[in-house]
Amino acid sequence: MAREARDRSPMHPRDTFLRPGPSSKPSSLESDEDNNDVFLPDGIGPQPQASSFLKELPSYRTIQRRRSSNQGTRERLLRSHFVRSSYGGSRQAFLDERADDSQPLREYAISIQQKRKIRDIQNAQAKQTGWDQWKEYWKSWKKLTDDTKELLYTMKLWRKDVRSIEGKFGSGVQSYFLFLRFLVLLNFVMFVLMFGFVTLPIAISRYNVFNSSHVDSFTSDIDPVCTKYKVAVQGLGYFHNYIIDLLSGTGFLEWTYLFYGYYKVEAINFKDHNYNIPLAYLLVTLAYLLLSLLWIVKRSMEGFKQSLVSDEDRFQSYCNKIFAGWDFCITDESAAALKHSSLQYELKTDLEEERIRQKIAERTRTETCHIYLLRIFLNVIVIVVLAVSFYCIYKVSVFSQEFNSKLLRQTSLLHLLVEYLPSIVITIANFITPIIFKIIVNFEDYTPAFEIRCTLMRCVFVRLASIGVLLITLWTQITSCDHQTCSLCGYNYKHYPCWESRVGQEMYKLMMFDFIIIAAVTIFVEFPRKLLVRHCSFKLIQLWGQQTFEIPQNVLEIVYGQTICWIGTFYSPLLPAIATVKYFIIFYIKKIGLMQNCTPSPKPFRASSSNFFFLLVLLIGLVLACIPVGIGIAYIQSSKACGPFIAFKTSWSIIAYTVNGLPPGFQEFYRGITSEAFAVPFFVLTCLVMFYFIALAGAHKRVLMQLRKQLAVEGRDKLFLIRKLADVQASVSKISTNQLKTSQTLQLLHPQSLQADVHV
Amino acid sequence: MGGTGSQLSKELLSEYQELTFLTKQEILLAYKKFAELLLKEERSRILSVRIPKAKILTLPELKANPFQHRICHVFSTSEYQDDSMSFEDFLDMLSVFSDSATPEIKSHYAFRIFDFDDDGALDSHDLEKLVNCLTGEAEGTKLSESEMDQLIQNILEESDIDKDGTINLSEFQHVISRSPDFVSSFKIVL
Numbered sequence: 001m002a003r004e005a006r007d008r009s010p011m012h013p014r015d016t017f018l019r020p021g022p023s024s025k026p027s028s029l030e031s032d033e034d035n036n037d038v039f040l041p042d043g044i045g046p047q048p049q050a051s052s053f054l055k056e057l058p059s060y061r062t063i064q065r066r067r068s069s070n071q072g073t074r075e076r077l078l079r080s081h082f083v084r085s086s087y088g089g090s091r092q093a094f095l096d097e098r099a100d101d102s103q104p105l106r107e108y109a110i111s112i113q114q115k116r117k118i119r120d121i122q123n124a125q126a127k128q129t130g131w132d133q134w135k136e137y138w139k140s141w142k143k144l145t146d147d148t149k150e151l152l153y154t155m156k157l158w159r160k161d162v163r164s165i166e167g168k169f170g171s172g173v174q175s176y177f178l179f180l181r182f183l184v185l186l187n188f189v190m191f192v193l194m195f196g197f198v199t200l201p202i203a204i205s206r207y208n209v210f211n212s213s214h215v216d217s218f219t220s221d222i223d224p225v226c227t228k229y230k231v232a233v234q235g236l237g238y239f240h241n242y243i244i245d246l247l248s249g250t251g252f253l254e255w256t257y258l259f260y261g262y263y264k265v266e267a268i269n270f271k272d273h274n275y276n277i278p279l280a281y282l283l284v285t286l287a288y289l290l291l292s293l294l295w296i297v298k299r300s301m302e303g304f305k306q307s308l309v310s311d312e313d314r315f316q317s318y319c320n321k322i323f324a325g326w327d328f329c330i331t332d333e334s335a336a337a338l339k340h341s342s343l344q345y346e347l348k349t350d351l352e353e354e355r356i357r358q359k360i361a362e363r364t365r366t367e368t369c370h371i372y373l374l375r376i377f378l379n380v381i382v383i384v385v386l387a388v389s390f391y392c393i394y395k396v397s398v399f400s401q402e403f404n405s406k407l408l409r410q411t412s413l414l415h416l417l418v419e420y421l422p423s424i425v426i427t428i429a430n431f432i433t434p435i436i437f438k439i440i441v442n443f444e445d446y447t448p449a450f451e452i453r454c455t456l457m458r459c460v461f462v463r464l465a466s467i468g469v470l471l472i473t474l475w476t477q478i479t480s481c482d483h484q485t486c487s488l489c490g491y492n493y494k495h496y497p498c499w500e501s502r503v504g505q506e507m508y509k510l511m512m513f514d515f516i517i518i519a520a521v522t523i524f525v526e527f528p529r530k531l532l533v534r535h536c537s538f539k540l541i542q543l544w545g546q547q548t549f550e551i552p553q554n555v556l557e558i559v560y561g562q563t564i565c566w567i568g569t570f571y572s573p574l575l576p577a578i579a580t581v582k583y584f585i586i587f588y589i590k591k592i593g594l595m596q597n598c599t600p601s602p603k604p605f606r607a608s609s610s611n612f613f614f615l616l617v618l619l620i621g622l623v624l625a626c627i628p629v630g631i632g633i634a635y636i637q638s639s640k641a642c643g644p645f646i647a648f649k650t651s652w653s654i655i656a657y658t659v660n661g662l663p664p665g666f667q668e669f670y671r672g673i674t675s676e677a678f679a680v681p682f683f684v685l686t687c688l689v690m691f692y693f694i695a696l697a698g699a700h701k702r703v704l705m706q707l708r709k710q711l712a713v714e715g716r717d718k719l720f721l722i723r724k725l726a727d728v729q730a731s732v733s734k735i736s737t738n739q740l741k742t743s744q745t746l747q748l749l750h751p752q753s754l755q756a757d758v759h760v
Numbered sequence: 761m762g763g764t765g766s767q768l769s770k771e772l773l774s775e776y777q778e779l780t781f782l783t784k785q786e787i788l789l790a791y792k793k794f795a796e797l798l799l800k801e802e803r804s805r806i807l808s809v810r811i812p813k814a815k816i817l818t819l820p821e822l823k824a825n826p827f828q829h830r831i832c833h834v835f836s837t838s839e840y841q842d843d844s845m846s847f848e849d850f851l852d853m854l855s856v857f858s859d860s861a862t863p864e865i866k867s868h869y870a871f872r873i874f875d876f877d878d879d880g881a882l883d884s885h886d887l888e889k890l891v892n893c894l895t896g897e898a899e900g901t902k903l904s905e906s907e908m909d910q911l912i913q914n915i916l917e918e919s920d921i922d923k924d925g926t927i928n929l930s931e932f933q934h935v936i937s938r939s940p941d942f943v944s945s946f947k948i949v950l
Contacts, residue, residue: 106781106855109868111837112848115779150783163949318914319935322887323870324942325894328825328857329949336824340896344903347895351907354914708921715922 157181161591166329169549169594176551177587179614183562184583186295190288190569191576197284198573199257201275205268214277215266219640219647226489229497229641231255240413247512248419249505249572258508260571261501261642278644278654285570285629292566292622300615321346353447360447371445378440382458385436389429389462390469396425397473401495422506423513426466430560433462434553456552460617463560464624467510467567471628474503479636490637490649498642500571503632507568507575514561515582522593530597546599554590555614558583559621566625570632767806780855781865789950790854793819794847810844821948826893830873857948866946867936871929881926887912 105115126132158181166174205214218227231254245251255262268275325343330336363371400421437458441451478499481492496502526547533546565579634652638645645651659670672678768791776787795803797816802809813832822828832843835853845853855861856869874882876889888908895901903911919927919935927935936942 105779107862107865109865111835111852112776112779113837116775119779146777146783150785318911319918320939320941322890322894322911322915323874323932323936324939324945326826327945328821328947329945330824331820333824336826337896340826340894340901344895344901347891347903347911348907351910354910711921712923715924 157184158587161587165591165594168332168335169598172551173549173594175611175614176549176554177591179555179611180558180583180587180590182299183558184580184587186292187562187565187576187580187583189291190565191574191580193284193288193291194569194573194576197280198263198277201268201280202263202265202277203257205265211271214268216264218266223488226493226497226640227646228493229261229639231261244416247509248416249508250419254501254505258572258574259501259504260573261498263573263644264642264646265644266647276658278648278651279658281644282633282651282654285633288569288576289566289622289626289629293619296615296619296622300612300619317350321350356447375444378444382437382440385433386462386465389433390465393422393425393429393466393469394473397422397470398477401474401477420509420513422470423510426470426510427513427517429466430459430463434459452552456613459552459556460559460620463556464563464621467560467563468624468628470506470510471503471567474506475631475636478502489640491639493639493641496639498639499636500632500639500643504568504571504575507564508572508578510564511561511568511575511578511582514557514564515586518557518586519589522589522597526593526597547597549594549598552613555617558586559614559617562618563621563625566622567628570629767804772807776851780851781858781861782851782855783860786854786858786950787851790851791847793950794850807847810838810846811850813843813845816845816850821950826897827873830876834869834872854948854950857946859947859949863937863943864933866943867933868929870936870942870946871932881928882932883926884912884916887915 105119108115108118126135158177162174162177162181165177202214204210241251245253249258253259257263263277263281265277267277321343325346327339330339400418403418434455437455441455444451444454446454478491478496479486481494486492491499529544529547532541533544561579561582565575568575632651634650637649638651640646645654648654648657659667662670768788773784773787776782777784780787782790791806794811795806797811797818798806798809813829813836816832817823817828822831825831829843831853832845835849835856836843836845837849838844838846856865871882872878874886874890876886882890891908891911892902895903902908916925916927919931921931921934
């Protein structure tokens with residue numbers, strides 16, 4: 001094929017324009033009507049004349065110069081001599097040219113010796129002006145920034161652990177651990193915010209440091225029955241009381257800094273200043289939600305740009321898999337073998353998926369109808385499954401709440417079990433539903449990639465919606481009362497004198513249980529599984545196989561935990577600290593579990609798309625978390641027996657109250673911003689700007705396609721012209737050789753007479 | 761072992777920092793690793809000694825790599841074409857594969873590593889060898905003929921802009937610039 005053509009012409013450079021296409025037909029050179037024949041057919045190598053024209057093209061000279069810079073002092077024996085001869089001159093020219101460049105030396109694709117030569121030339125040519133001083137400053141500044149970056153890099157948490165994971169399991173699993181590290185940082189920052197602005201001032205004032213005093217919040221214009229709040233604290237009689245209280249946030253933990261109720265402070269008076277605690281509390285809540293949003297969006301920018309550009313994952317997926325397929329970080333032999341097989345698996349699956357796609361495109365109409373009906377039916381089943389699980393959660397939550405309020409606190413394990421019943425049911429639902437979804441999606445006949453995404457989205461929905469169902473149950477319990485008792489205080493004061501603390505307790509329980517489950521599963525399920533599979537040779541157990549690290553499920557677990565943290569921080573200000581510690585410990589549990597119990601999965605999980613996927617799911621969690629927090633702040637009346645918002649109707653009304661206290665200019669400004677006259681045009685403007693950018697992106701894509709087509713056409717035109725030129729030259733040389741031959745034969749025949757005519 | 765670290769002078773260290781993308785720690789670590797590969801008596805002239813390819817390939821970072829021979833070939837500046845590497849070649853290699861190298865440098869060297877016949881373009885034979893490297897050299901791991909053809913067709917369709925059946929450097933760099941995984945996978949850290 002192409003190889004023969006190349007072998008036949010060893011003298012010519014491996015240039016792109018002369019390569020015969022793999023699909024070209026061996027037709028004659030003269031058929032110019034068919035554009036496909038512009039490519040030189042097989043078996044006929046490039047003509048010497050054509051290649052000489054190519055050498056003179058300006059674009060070829062640029063490629064030549066760039067190539068010579070790459071070789072440097074290396075002499076490639078495969079290179080033809082005239083290319084080598086052009087090295088000497090152009091290399092010097094390259095060095096001279098580069099000496100004036102201001103690009104940093106290290107960004108040249110040449111060896112260190114070459115870079116040294118260039119640098120010496122640069123230094124020799126440097127003009128001795130005052131500009132040198134600035135260059136020196138710039139160099140030392142760069143060195144300083146480099147050193148600081150290096151220092152920050154060495155201080156990064158868990159750097160060595162993450163690298164060892166990367167070497168053994170690849171970058172897909174590594175991205176999960178990087179995500180975990182990000183969450184630890186996020187929670188720590190949230191804790192610092194909440195602690196610094198709310199908890200610390202109150203603690204200071206309680207101990208009268210800095211001459212501070214606090215004013216407890218109270219209100220006089222409400223029925224005194226609403227303000228009664230008695231915390232059932234039993235003495236630390238029995239040890240198991242202690243444990244039960246620790247695990248469920250009741251008892252001695254209820255009236256502590258852990259929960260909202262303890263923050264019953266209106267203002268703190270330092271020497272001359274007043275520190276408004278309720279305002280600080282609300283603003284810090286808004287701040288941490290906003291901060292999380294900005295941080296996540298910033299981190300997901302890279303992945304989002306890539307997925308926008310790559311126009312759904314089918315585009316350029318092959319090039320990405322082949323050229324960026326091998327993970328050069330792999331150092332382990334067995335991991336390398338696994339990577340080979342996973343790459344092979346991935347390529348085979350992709351090729352098969354392409355064949356399936358073609359098959360789908362060729363489906364008949366009846367088949368399509370059939371498939372759509374089946375899909376609708378299966379989606380109905382999915383909805384039914386979801387409804388059943390949500391109903392179970394609802395029923396169990398109602399039961400748990402009523403049980404708690406009806407029976408007095410009992411010191412029994414039964415009590416603890418009932419407290420934890422909603423968490424248990426949610427965990428069971430989160431365990432069973434993915435299995436059901438996996439089975440269902442097999443019948444829906446989607447492409448493999450879409451199948452994975454579909455199952456994942458359903459699992460995400462179940463996880464996050466189950467928290468929502470729990471909260472809805474709580475809200476209905478809090479705001480529903482019999483015998484019109486709600487009108488007195490605005491909420492069910494009999495069962496929930498301090499409802500925010502109760503919500504906080506529920507979130508606390510969810511978080512604790514989540515942590516216990518993760519630890520328990522790793523220790524009591526995965527570890528025995530590894531031992532069983534290794535030492536027991538039952539067929540069933542071998543079929544079960546070794547544990548692989550399922551990235552999507554693990555990610556959903558920690559996103560679930562983080563959503564609970566976001567919702568719960570308003571009601572339990574120290575929850576981010578617990579979350580930080582929890583994720584810190586989970587990192588080590590997961591890492592040890594990974595190293596000891598898991599084998600790398602044959603099905604790969606791409607690092608790039610996975611980063612974006614994690615952050616997308618986290619973003620969904622954040623948006624879903626804002627809803628309950630918003631409802632709790634703005635719609636449900638704040639409890640009158642505890643917390644900083646006793647004097648206000650709802651927690652949000654402090655904003656209006658504060659604005660009224662500001663100067664009139666600010667008030668006008670605030671009223672203007674929050675009015676409809678501003679909001680609606682602003683929304684419309686944002687939509688317009690968004691549409692503009694979408695249109696721009698579409699236009700750019702179209703331009704890109706056109707330019708690519710044009711480039712292909714130009715390449716063909718060039719080759720066509722060159723061949724034409726070569727033909728003309730060939731025929732001219734033929735004519736001149738013919739003429740020479742005839743004149744020579746004539747000369748032989750009549751040597752004297754035609755001597756004068758020979759000279760042309 | 762402690763003595764070898766001090767043999768790299770400060771000027772040389774800062775010069776390497778300037779000419780490569782490596783940090784000071786990474787250069788010192790590379791120095792240590794390179795010294796470990798040498799015999800005791802060669803360690804004093806570490807900067808002028810060349811290590812033969814077989815020894816370089818015993819490094820854990822390269823041992824499991826299917827492109828190990830190509831990497832040695834591309835980065836070696838030996839005049840005898842024996843793919844032996846000096847310390848500066850070693851640093852060059854680590855610099856290109858480091859975290860802070862620019863994507864342009866990485867794609868440039870990736871192109872040269874993938875160009876198995878060193879002719880400046882990736883044609884279907886180069887691509888076939890590349891795919892075989894990725895899936896493993898054993899018999900059972902190769903793709904079938906039809907699958908290989910389909911794959912190479914797809915690759916050329918995605919990346920060959922001027923439709924000449926090969927991928928040249930600019931086309932390769934163009935395709936790599938839109939590849940999201942390249943920078944994170946084209947990385948070797950000691």
